[in-house]
Amino acid sequence: MMPDRSVLRAWISFGRNDLRGTYRDPLLVMLVLAPVIWTGGTVLLIPPLTDTLLRRYDFNLVPYYPLVITALLLLTSIIIAGALAAFLVLDEVDSGTLTVLRVAPVPLGAFLSYRAATVVAVTTAYVVTTMTFSGLLRPGLTLTLVPIGMVAGFAAVVTMLTIVAVANNKIQGIAMVRLHGIIIAGLPCLPWFVDSAWNLAFGVLPPYWAAKAFWVATAGGLWWPYLLAGVAYNLALAWPLYRHVMTKKAA
Numbered sequence: 001m002m003p004d005r006s007v008l009r010a011w012i013s014f015g016r017n018d019l020r021g022t023y024r025d026p027l028l029v030m031l032v033l034a035p036v037i038w039t040g041g042t043v044l045l046i047p048p049l050t051d052t053l054l055r056r057y058d059f060n061l062v063p064y065y066p067l068v069i070t071a072l073l074l075l076t077s078i079i080i081a082g083a084l085a086a087f088l089v090l091d092e093v094d095s096g097t098l099t100v101l102r103v104a105p106v107p108l109g110a111f112l113s114y115r116a117a118t119v120v121a122v123t124t125a126y127v128v129t130t131m132t133f134s135g136l137l138r139p140g141l142t143l144t145l146v147p148i149g150m151v152a153g154f155a156a157v158v159t160m161l162t163i164v165a166v167a168n169n170k171i172q173g174i175a176m177v178r179l180h181g182i183i184i185a186g187l188p189c190l191p192w193f194v195d196s197a198w199n200l201a202f203g204v205l206p207p208y209w210a211a212k213a214f215w216v217a218t219a220g221g222l223w224w225p226y227l228l229a230g231v232a233y234n235l236a237l238a239w240p241l242y243r244h245v246m247t248k249k250a251a
Contacts, residue, residue, distance in 0.1 A: 031084045035077060039130045042072050046136060065136040066218040067192045070211050073134060075185045077126035078152050078207050082159025082184075083177045085119045089164045090173050112242070119160055120153030127152050127210075144217050148210050151227050154234035155206040159184065161241035206234050 046068060050061040061068070127149030132142050159180055167173040188207045191199035192215065202208045209230025217223040 035126045035130050042134045069136050071189050073130040078156045079184045081123040082156040085160040086163035116157050119157050123153035123156040124149035151230040152210040158206045158237045165245050
């Protein structure tokens with residue numbers, strides 16, 4: 001087994017390559033900046049919209065704030081982090097990095113663990129930061145967002161692996177991201193309107209568990225069982241996807 005220090009050096013090297021690769025590609029730069037744009041839009045537009053709806057139509061949007069920031073910030077954090085990582089992996093496939101790592105001193109497992117860990121870390125940071133600064137979050141929930149963000153990160157790993165499993169290049173990757181935008185940023189919001197146990201049927205969608213845990217936490221309910229279920233379900237999806245990706249891309 002490789003010493004931990006060697007693996008850490010490999011992770012640092014991978015991180016430097018990611019930074020160089022990201023800032024050279026305008027598409028990846030936009031993905032990095034997207035959470036800032038979404039958060040700014042939420043802060044600037046939602047409060048005036050709330051006032052307008054209340055004044056003109058006597059409709060109070062405030063009770064729906066958890067749904068709003070789920071759709072605009074939590075779920076988009078999953079697709080953004082997953083897409084960013086997927087595009088970086090597709091670049092690595094094109095450059096032959098995955099093939100080289102099969103015979104390199106650095107084990108392929110170190111690279112893959114780095115990629116998954118960074119996706120979880122970035123997603124968690126996106127979720128905690130964007131939702132906290134949105135101005136719509138219920139007070140006292142910031143720390144709760146950390147484990148919720150981590151489960152969202154597992155869903156982002158599944159997103160990354162799904163895109164890479166199907167796409168052979170960035171053009172196909174963009175098409176997959178658009179499809180995932182509907183599945184990830186749209187459908188998981190529907191259970192909000194299902195006031196029965198039937199909303200658990202949406203649990204087949206990887207992001208559902210993080211969204212549901214956030215809604216329950218906002219309502220003051222017992223939210224952690226949804227996180228445990230989310231971890232188990234997303235890991236169950238990620239493992240066969242990982243095996244497929246490694247067989248297909250590193251052959």
